[in-house]
Amino acid sequence: MTRTVPLQRALISVSDKTGLIDFARSLSARGVELLSTGGTAKALREAGLSVRDVAEVTGFPEMMDGRVKTLHPKVHGGLLALRDNDEHLAAMRAHDILEIDLLVVNLYPFEATVAKGAEYDDCIENIDIGGPAMIRAASKNHAFVATVVDVEDYDAVLKELDAHDGATSYAFRQRLAQIAYARTAAYDAAVSSWMAAAIGEETPRRRAFAGTLAQSLRYGENPHQSAAFYLDGSMRPGVATAKQLQGKELSYNNINDTDAAFELVAEFGTDKPACAIIKHANPCGVATGANLIEAYTRAFDCDRTSAFGGIIALNQTLDAATAEEICKIFTEVVIAPEATDEAKAIFAAKKNLRLLTTGALPDPRAAITTYRQVAGGFLVQGKDNGAISLDDLKVVTERQPTEAELKDLLFAWKVAKHVKSNAIIYVKDGATVGVGAGQMSRVDSTRIAARKAEDMAEAMGLAAPLTQGSVVASDAFFPFADGLITAAEAGATAIIQPGGSMRDQEVIDAANERGLAMVFTGMRHFRH
Incomplete structure (x- = not known):
């Protein structure tokens, strides 16, 4: 189909009035008759434009606090009539139905209303009814009607009219229809997800997910692999909401790794400087310090080899001294709540280094729904926002952990949550000194983490690896004593793990034989 349709009449009813007047003025200058409703009509008239009220067309006033205004055959007939169908045309003439060639609607701000924490009834009142009904009708009839739901498409409509002597092409209307249906689908997804949460329905019969395109990516x-980055509208501080101050466009892997890094560093809040260095979504170094540069250098010293080309996340404002230190090796991305002007100037010399600022840290305790696609469906779960405190720890060995060990155990446990299973993390004095991730055997993760510490000790000229006198965290229970024994051989003095194995007593006995302290959390942190 190649049909072009002259644009003679437009129905405009928008909540977001950005760009409205200039767009409507351009339509009017092209001889387009403007129909409108309520606040939109008022805005157009105040701008000096001639506009006809929909109520005048339908013969019915807006009623029920505006709930009913466009739900009328004279509106939907004008949108749905097939212009090449004699019966449809006869019905239009018989009932004085006007052809509507362009529908411009953006919906009540339901998502924004929910995001600001409005009460239930306020959210209900911001569910648009007439808007989605008109959008769906006009989009179905895209053979004759153009539908605009996004402000950013106003210019495209005007260029289309210029290109086709005041008409729209079929291909253009098709593209607008696809955009429109995606918008109503996303809107309904937002409403259904909010309502499920509001009524405590954890497993609704149907789930819908939606996003808005933020970036087309070069590849996955x-x-x-083709790829793109979409926003879910939650405004959670992180890579999705960050301001990129410099550097190349983020890649698929950059986005994934940067998210992992920032979510991890957020575990430590803002009270004490912390740094997380991520490679392939796993931390290769995490540390706190008296200042950011100390936190960074201590994290870097966990695994200098893997840190090359990694992602760095900071929990406080990036300063000049830390920026200078980071610039000593190649880094893909640095993300922090803020950065000083001096730090920005230092990074400016590294044109390929991406610097992102977020303004805040995400809340690691927030209740968030996550999902993952599998063949034929989705797995949906709550984000792992579990946390423990000293009061939650159960000491199961004869030796009690020292105060210093307890601090490191809790630190290691926070990191373990963000390491792919099977996860083993050695920590000493508030810094990781060995990380074993993603192995099929827990004892292999224990060995790999210890071996990495040995390699770093050799590279740094240390007499012994930093695992000597460290503590160790395991994201899930030790199924056998071999993993614990390997950690003890690496120099660990205390262990934190969930417990719950059939062989817990065997593992406890092994710890007692070696004079180790061990605590159970009763919580695991599998991360697949």
Whole structure:
């Protein structure tokens, strides 16, 4: 189909009035008759534009606090009539139905209303009814009607009219219809998800997910995979809401790794400087310090090799001294709540280094729904926002952990939540000194983490690896004593793990034989 349709009449009813007057003025200058409702009509008239009220067209006033105004055959007939169908045209003439060639509607701000924490009834009142009904009608009839739901498409409509002597092409109307249906789908998804949460329905019969395109990516995890980045509208501080101050466009892997890094560093709040260095979504170094530069250097010293080309997340404002230190090696991305002007100037010399600022840290305790696609469906769960305190720890060994060990155990436990299973983390004095991730065997993760510490000790000229006198965290229970024994051989003096194995007593006995302290959390942190 190649049909172009002259644009003679437009119905405009918008909540977001950004760009409205200039767009409507351009339509009017092209001889387009403007129909409108309520606040939109008022805004157009105040701008000196001639506009006809929908109530005048339908013969019915707006009623029920505006709930009913466009739900009328004279509106929907004008949107749905097939212009090449004689019966449809006869019905239009018989009932004085006007052809509507362009529908411009953006919906009540339901998502924004929910985001600001409005009460239930306020959210209900911000569910648009007439808007989605008109959008769906006009989009179905895209053979004859153009539908605009986004402000950013106003210019495209005007360019289309210029290109086709005041008409729209079929291909253009098709594209607008697809955009429109995606918008109503996203809107309904937002409403249904909010309502499920509001009534405590954890497993609704149907789930819908939606996003708005933020960035088309060059490729996905690998060059042969197509990819794009979408926003879910939650405004959670992080890579999705960050301001990129410099550097190349973020890649798929950059976005994934940066999210992992910032979510991890957020575990430590803002009270004490902390740094997380991520490679392939796993931390290769995490530390706190008296200042950011100390936190960074201590994190870097966990695994200098893996840190090369990594992602760095900071929990406080990036300063000049830390920026200078970071610039000593190649880094893909640095993300922090803020950055000083001096730090920005230092990074400006590294054109390829991406610097992101977020303004805040995400809340690691927030209740968030996550999902993952599998063949034929989705797995949906709550985000792992579990946390423990000293009061939650159960000492199961003869030796009690020292105060210093307890601090490191809690630190290691926070990191363990963000390491792919099977996860083993050695920590000493508020810094990781060995990380074992993603192995099929827990004892292998224990060995790998210890071996990395040995390699770093050799590279740094240390007499012994930093695992000597460290504590160790395991994201899930030790199924056998071998993992604990390996950690003890690496020099660990205290262990934190969930407990719950059939062989817990065997593991406890092994710890007692070696004079280790061990605590159970009763909580695990699998991360697949």
